[in-house]
Amino acid sequence: MDTRIFFNPGDSIANIHDYNEAIRKGQIFKKERQVxxxxxxxxxxxxxxxxxxxxxxxxESDSQTKPYEVKKRV
Structure with a gap:
């Protein structure tokens, strides 16, 4: 499901080196914040x-964004 998309790195909720940990934290954040x-x-x-x-x-890219590959929608 790799899709290139642009985000402002300052808008990230969390940055994690481990994929499974990122999914787990995303699921916890989703449940706690109801998003x-x-x-x-x-x-x-x-x-x-x-x-x-x-x-x-x-x-599209601009001066504040950089490309990311979307790996999973939570």
Whole structure:
């Protein structure tokens, strides 16, 4: 399900090196905050997984965003 999308790195909810841990934290955050639009995305530059609100995604790059590969929707 790899899809390239742009996010502002400052908008991430969490940055985690382990994929399974990122999913677990995303699920916990989703349950605690009662949200349904989270994505787990991978930053190719430093091999980290970040959790973002899907609504914060941008279709095009600008000076504040960088590309991520969406790995899972939570």
């Amino acid at each position: 349904d639009d989270l994505v787990i995305a991978k930053d190719k530059d430093n091999e980290e997984y970040a959790i973002f609100y899907a609504k914060d995604a941008q279709k």
